Amino acid sequence: MATRSRHRRAARTVATPDGPRRRVPLRFVLPLLVLLALMAMLMLRGYVHSEILADHRVRPPAANDKVPAEILNGGPVLDARGGRTDSLTVPDRRLVLTFDDGPDPKWTPKVLDVLREHDAHAVFFVTGTMASRYPDLVRRMVAEGHEIGLHTFNHPDLSYQSKRRIDWELSQNQLAISGAAGIRTSLFRPPYSSFSGAMDNKSWPVTAYIGARGYITVVNNTDSEDWRRPGVDEIIERATPENGQGAIVLMHDSGGDRSQTVAALDRMLPDLKAEGYRFQNLTEALDAPSAHSPVTGLDLWKGKAWILLVQASEKITGVLVVGLAVIGSLVIGRFVLMLLLSALHARRVRRRDFRWGPPVTEPVSVLVPAYNEAKCIENTVRSLMASEHPVEIIVIDDGSTDGTARIVEAMGVPNVRVVRQLNAGKPAALNRGLANASHDIVVMMDGDTVFEPATVRELVQPFGDPRVGAVAGNAKVGNRDSLIGAWQHIEYVMGFNLDRRMYDVLRCMPTIPGAVGAFRKSALHRVGGMSDDTLAEDTDITMALHRDGWRVVYAENARAWTEAPETVQQLWSQRYRWSYGTMQAIWKHRRALVDRGPSGRFGRVGLPLVSLFMVLAPLLAPLIDVFLLYGVVFGPTQKTIVAWLGVLLIQATCAAYAFRLDREKMTHLISLPLQQVLYRQLMYVVLLQSWITALTGGRLRWQKLRRTGVVGAPPPGSATHEPALDGRPVA
Incomplete structure (x- = not known):
């Protein structure tokens, strides 16, 4: 294994007279080349349409005494x-x-x-x-x-x-x-x-x-x-x-x-x-x-060659313009749909007389798969100990080498069991925990996540409806004090939870987040448990439950605080795995498109929407910025800026509404314009790399993110909606 790692490191370096020099990773080179090619085509198109280097001045008549x-x-x-x-x-x-x-x-x-x-x-x-x-x-x-x-x-x-x-x-x-x-x-x-x-x-x-x-x-x-x-x-x-x-x-x-x-x-x-x-x-x-x-x-x-290039630029630019129209329509359509359906969802679940069914009060099993979570696991367990709902806590140590299991055992708390296994991956750890769970309802969370005292209780109430097979909780970014953290915080509130409200109303929830989700054990057994067929086991199992006829819903008050990646490299690794895993899950469940009966609703509605909004639309999103740059430099500058500000205004309105629904502070939205320019490009490159991996038949292994343990457990009895950072309550 060490030999293989050394080989991989060597493959990323180039020997020079001054010593080894790092190559630019292929994942950066290919997307950059695509963007440069698109810009070159636009520049060529602008050149042959007299938008670039054109001079439209006309000189008035002059004297002619020097003309023969x-x-x-x-x-x-x-x-x-x-x-x-x-x-x-x-x-x-x-x-x-x-x-x-x-x-x-x-x-x-x-x-x-x-x-x-x-x-x-x-x-x-x-x-x-x-x-x-x-x-x-x-x-x-x-x-x-x-x-x-x-x-x-x-x-x-x-x-x-x-x-x-x-x-x-x-x-x-x-x-x-x-x-x-x-x-x-x-x-x-x-x-x-x-x-x-x-x-x-x-x-x-x-x-x-x-x-x-x-x-x-x-x-x-x-x-x-x-x-x-x-x-x-x-x-x-x-x-x-x-x-x-x-x-x-x-x-x-x-x-x-x-x-x-x-x-x-x-x-x-x-x-x-x-x-x-x-x-x-x-x-x-x-x-x-x-x-x-x-x-x-x-x-x-x-x-x-010149004619060939010009013809190519004309055709490619035509395709780009169509793509821009498509992505513009998708962005606006998605925002309108999210706003309308999210408002409908909030109005429905916040009614005084709203009930899922009889209150769920019986104990539940909480599964915590953990691999080298020594910095986080104690905060995670302590947050569960403060739960307002009776819980059985099962920590599945997936071959950790940093003493994660020993830390939990040393805590000596009741209702906590540690199950050890050789390193086999998160799906295997969850299945091991499922086999050891004593109760019919199981809650799954990540080893770097903390729950509020009411989280488990809020998460399991929808099981009062016997048709519900799984519940998605409200995952939130705990370490939002950095710029990258703030951008992910906006993404979680706007892009994930607002999405889940929409999908809940449409009854086609695509993903139960790994950080906070609950399942009927009987429903999981019917679909074969957690699968390692994809890198997005949470999306895979959610789609499988839909196809089995179960209803999947969203519990807005079941808040969980997770530690988001703090560096670009870690964020890249996480989103690459998510994007590629989502593609795998979509492909695995492609036959949902032809499923019949009530279970076919996900194939008719959910799968197309997920494919459109999570895979195709983000791939076209950079066109907005490419045409913005082109329009600002070569014109019409004013109309271009107004159009871009209009799109940003729609996004800001949607984001502000999402923050209001989640009772979040609006101050984090200050970085929204920068997020739309920089963060979106990063997500584009990640998605493009996922496409390349999928089309070339490459395989991606699960990657462990480096954790800091910065997200702490909420203090007992605390009324705050934010977790403790390094043991200190957040104001």
Whole structure:
């Protein structure tokens, strides 16, 4: 055993010249990689949707005294390559239709359909963002004989940008086109451009620089102004040049409702063709070599990889948005359900005339499984000695090596028996205690838990109803003075006990807590006793009792004070075991979904709710924080913060109501916002690790938490609802 432990320790270290260095545990690495991948997908999605690194400023006109006269007075095709200042004009009776800002998934196909129907070609100046998102439309443009031009990646006003940013806009735009259609293009149109005569001292240097990069700049000399949506007749009139002149016509296939553009094309193309016009792409109209050149080799694969990543980000982000909607609905729905049903439960059990049945006064057996509980066991036993209900106390020492059994025996108190066994685990210890129990009702508690004097009496009263087979008590965190303890205190009051009220009303309680629960011995015998099939024996036995037809209820006044983990590592170990054990129990009892009769209620209601709220929903919970971070950084910041505060307000309302029901001080809720940000992520990573363990077929052994014995027994006759810490009553 020692050899195996040394081997495990060695596996967690890496030898370095400076000595052994600890590896980052896999349980941290995998969830972190998942979160980083999700953030990367969101960042990529924001990038191609112009939410990140986009510049939407538009510069007003400036002076033009530094612009060459041949440019100001020339045609719409500007060639500044190699230091030239040439301009070209489209010959008469030739129209070059140009479409900006696409491709658009709705309007571009309609435009392409009209062009194909009338055997017309055009030039599409596409943005890199849209080409990356809709590469199939770019491929269709090329396949149908149209030309592609660059319109930058994010559509900024380039006169505001540095040369480095201009190069980046061009290269990213080319990358998108290369990946979509396997081509490069030498045509470029600046965003917010118009006629060549509108060139000024700010835009001309950009055009000259882009020419030096090998591009021909194409503006226009006929603006349809279709973006204004002035009507089909007006668009046709503006797009038709006078006296049979040739023209480059500016139109749009994206950026809004383009139904008027499509209708205008459908009328204009046959009418102008009848007048002798030809609708060609730019190089056809100028009788010039094609503006397209094929892309091969590494550049082609870079483009394809880019398109693949963008498409993946679109799909994954879509799934994340759906997941966010689902988790948001689940969170709000669960809170509403808990509030309504918890109020109903409290109103029912707090009525003056409420009775479970005849009072239960006969003695009960209290089983205390203990493994190395030397620091806690005396407080546990002393709390039971102060019980207002007659009890038989059975401490089952499960092979302790710290003298736990000797401590109990040395106390020399009546009605306390110690049963020793070799270390076999908690389920075996409970079954051993069950075999030694003298009474039909047995109470089970942990060796680190203390009961209030009234706890046993309150816990067993529901057995006055012969249909009740088990009762869940009210487990509370005793060591709540630390931040981790306070977070667990909130979780216990809000997440566990409020849940139990809800499940009690729905008659599908999923778990009798190991810290405080009671059972009919006959009911346990009918389902085969405690099982070691799962790491959550309390959840396993509760589900088995439901399936056997027994009713399981919650006793709010049966309070038990337990010592919660005080370090992140201990908390991790405990919740990992709980999460994985719950998954095991759900899988073990999956056939409850098809159980018939009254016992099938748990399968129809309880099992789906447990799977949804305890396994699936927590796995999606980080999406709230991921989208919060994204929205705060990249916008819309105000709406994002308001939405997150709204969710937090709902949680705070629910938590405050839970604290009020349990008569707890509200001061601990001060740490609720921090708990929602940090604690939830820890629980997410734990649950993700449990999923990984389950999917890979791994096995997890029961892990013993280190106890401090800080939670002491309540003083006899004390009216406080809180335990003693280190023997001192809590104020």
